Amino acid sequence: MPHEVRAVVAVKRGAPVEIQTITVPDPGPGEVLVGVQACGVCHTDLHYREGAINDDFPFLLGHEAAGIVEAVGEGVTDLTSGDYVVIAWRAPCGDCRSCRRGRPWYCFDSRNATRPMTLLDGTPLTPALGIGAFAEKTLVAAGQAVKVSPAARPEAAALIGCGVMAGYGAAVNTGGVGRGDTVAVIGCGGVGNAAIAGAALAGARRVIAVDIDDAKLDGAARFGATHTVNSRGTEAIEAVRELTGGFGVDVAIDAVGRPETYRQAFYMRDHAGVLVQVGVPEPDMRLDIPLIDLFSRGGALKSSWYGDCLPSRDFPILVDQYLSRKLDLGAFVSETIGLDDVEEAFARMRRGEVLRSVVVL
Structure with missing residues (x-):
């Protein structure tokens, strides 16, 4: 009926x-x-x-x-x-x-x-x-x-x-963040903060939150960010490099999905680092990066679809982490x-x- x-x-x-x-x-x-x-x-x-x-x-x-x-x-x-x-x-x-x-x-x-x-x-x-x-x-x-x-x-x-799984999975599943890694997350909305939480739970030793809003950056610390960068008044790529001994991060996550944030994530990686795009771009957006930079910097450029999750496996895990006060x-x-x-x-x-x-x- x-x-x-x-x-x-x-x-x-x-x-x-x-x-x-x-x-x-x-x-x-x-x-x-x-x-x-x-x-x-x-x-x-x-x-x-x-x-x-x-x-x-x-x-x-x-x-x-x-x-x-x-x-x-x-x-x-x-x-x-x-x-x-x-x-x-x-x-x-x-x-x-x-x-x-x-x-x-x-x-x-x-x-x-x-x-x-x-x-x-x-x-x-x-x-x-x-x-x-x-x-x-x-x-x-x-x-x-x-x-x-x-x-x-x-x-x-x-x-x-949706949002928590997308961000958490971008760090853990797509980015493969592990113990001792350094991570930068651009965009501290719901998805970005979930990526920060995922990186922290995976054991990253340094998790750098990047945003243009001080209030959002303050909130990112609650999810596990160890450092913050306000990219409105600071050159974000250089700031991230300074926080990582001049090298850049092992994993950079773009949780915004704009050409400028993608470029930031691309260049704030260490050599052979991983870039994960989880922010959804508008259909008409275009990206221009020199091909020699794609070749010479190495590493991996990945798009994260739904945090590359398997819901039947990952949803109960996240609920358990919530109930145990880890997430x-x-x-x-x-x-x-x-x-x-x-x-x-x-x-x-x-x-x-x-x-x-x-x-x-």
Whole structure:
């Protein structure tokens, strides 16, 4: 029997979001119905609202969520009603060329629910990142619902579903930060601070936070930054080199995604160092670096997709680190809000006033 629930919908490009009643069907084969308890307001949702992802309006926004499984479809054997889950936007298929080669974190055919959620008039909704969790209930593929300890507060656990996992994984999975490494992270928003936390937990001996906002730099220390650089008034590359004996860092992480921050990360590496880009650029951005520099500096230039994570493996690990007080997920939560407050939360995000606003249902 279909469920009618309140949800946040982006009806057309650039228009304020609307609260509408939508229809969520019961789960079909391989699907689960999740009662959403909390969902973070991520910059990707704003990209959807502004039509920067694609034009498949109307969008059902929200994708960084935790909740309770309410029903499971045919063939679902590893989840049951009442399970506490964090929802992932990658659910490895197990059959594509990447999964078959033992690299499910690069799955090229990630699973989503196939039964559509709709407006009351039957118009199909496009769920953000295949989730659509700014809603009282959402329908996802069973592989997207990752069971975690119910001891984790929903507003904290939800953030693992996207931003925290992306940043943490950029450092630990993509960058391969290890004990004794030096690390620089450019951009101290939610993703950047998660990268800082990941680097610190991995045992980096020096973690340098780079930003143009002193307040954000002060906050970065809470996540494990050992040094800070304000690049508005300081030449960031030289400052990072001075903090590393003149050599540069082993791993430089660009959590902003602009040509100028990418160049900074490129040149603040030590020789043979690793650059990880996890900040998402605008489609029209271009980069110009001399080819001889690419050759002569060596190392690796990597893009981090969702922190190159395997949700079924990594989500429970992050929840366990949170519960053991090693990872302060609560520090990422700037405020808790209701569904009606999402549009204003987007405005606060634009102004740089929050790490994460979290919708609590």
